Amino acid sequence: MADSFIPLTIDEYARQAALTDQRKGKHALSFSMLGAFGETGSLLSEVKKKQRDKASYLGYAEAVSEELGDVLWYLASIARRSGIPLSTIAANALDATRVGNAADDSLTFHAMQPAHIPMTTEPSAQFEHRLLALAGQIGLLVNDYQSGALKGQAKMLACLTLVMRQLIQAANDSGATLEAAAIKNQHKIFDRWPRDRTFPEPFDAPMDTEEQLPRRMTIDVFERSVRKQVYVFQKSSGVFVGDRLTDNALEPDDYRFHDVFHYAHVAVLGWSPVVRALLRLKRKSVPKLDDAEDGARAILIEEGVTSWIFGQAQQLNFFEGVKRGGLPLDMLKHIRQFVTGYESERCPLWLWEDAILQGYAAFRFLQKHRRGRVLIDSPNRRLRIKELPL
Known part of the structure; x- marks a missing residue:
């Protein structure tokens, strides 16, 4: 009944x-x-x-x-x-x-x-x-x-x-x-503004570990000049991650460090089609997930969200001084609209805010120091960064 x-x-x-x-x-x-x-x-x-x-x-x-x-x-x-x-x-x-x-x-x-x-x-x-x-x-x-x-x-x-x-x-x-x-x-x-902050289960929890996003991972991020052009390189366990990056802009804005936002998505949201592609962790055992949630269109959605938030962040000093609960509600609602139809739309707005603020804290660190060691800690929904030894 x-x-x-x-x-x-x-x-x-x-x-x-x-x-x-x-x-x-x-x-x-x-x-x-x-x-x-x-x-x-x-x-x-x-x-x-x-x-x-x-x-x-x-x-x-x-x-x-x-x-x-x-x-x-x-x-x-x-x-x-x-x-x-x-x-x-x-x-x-x-x-x-x-x-x-x-x-x-x-x-x-x-x-x-x-x-x-x-x-x-x-x-x-x-x-x-x-x-x-x-x-x-x-x-x-x-x-x-x-x-x-x-x-x-x-x-x-x-x-x-x-x-x-x-x-x-x-x-x-x-x-x-x-x-x-x-x-x-x-x-x-x-x-x-939740009554209690209960983290949802990772989207890939039912999958084999070979198809799960990393629960813990360390990535070294640093700049290096190649033929008078400055690039950002990334390494994990001595292996390069992804391609070398520039700002892809007429005016320098340090967007070359933007992969740190994707790492924040992994650590806090348990979601990132971009990182899945970088680490070759697509869920091929479930063709529908592989095609829809981990495919090219999902990657473009995440990159689009990341770029749009960056434009907002530039006007707000990259969220420096913004505390939890301080991001504009309309901005978070727009993000939800961006990802409608994808698994990340199930992430509560407060969790999106956590991912954004942690990602931008790491970004500001990289802006200042030009290098850093990023630590993904998914079990605790944390993205951390510390100085990278020379």
Whole structure:
């Protein structure tokens, strides 16, 4: 017998959302208000894109649900920082005659909307007007907070109730359910900021060791001049790995050291079609994996992701000083889109961040010292680098 579906309560969602709130300090409340306003703007942007690119914009419904979830997350953050249960706001929004600020622990998202909401694939004029009203209401919230007009919990509750009412109506008009938006939001935020960091099993764990990426490996990386041209060479156990490398660019940018990013993919993600090709570790015993996951197209995907991230990193000082949890969420989501259809799309966003930050720490070391000994430590999901003896 299948397990019965348990509706998500408003306060349970709020508790889960609180676990991923990274902001602290006296400005956290105003940040949450601006976040709610910004996400409402993103909702309006989705409407605009669908109106402009009717046939070619296929992600409209999914994007609306995601943005509704983001607005909800910020609303939960504002409520928590104001000392008001999110269920109180929702209950007051549903019942205009309700008085007081008592929580309603049993109130679910399912109870907030009609049982049957007509599905829509295009934005209606009514939805657009509702979003403008929602944006206006949040704008009033921000303005009143900044002016000091929201002193006192009762005033904050009244204002947040109006925002929630508009949000519920916007969801109705969009054909989306806030329950689905909340659940998707939970998945997204824990994909990025997990409750616990449990490493997934390596993709090639079922394979024979001859077809597994190295669990531990040492690679010496160094520069050498050949006919007045500087190249990067790599050696492991005295054997050269891959070809000698240059930046392949008109302006020098040290991309010649970029294989260290692939080694980070091996160490942290347990994935790298590029390294499989370099070390001749393709999974030939499973033809489908050999062709799809380890073939030329997969190699191009990894090289493309690596090059794209490098372009982002150049603008951010190669991520120097960026701590875990500090990479832009949009950047990580774009990476997930890059690798869609390949096994690495199953890697959580937080693990991608670990791979990127560790890879760029090693890259910055090589930029400074021009040589180094790279150590892949897959069991501990670590990429390390140290000085290479002369």
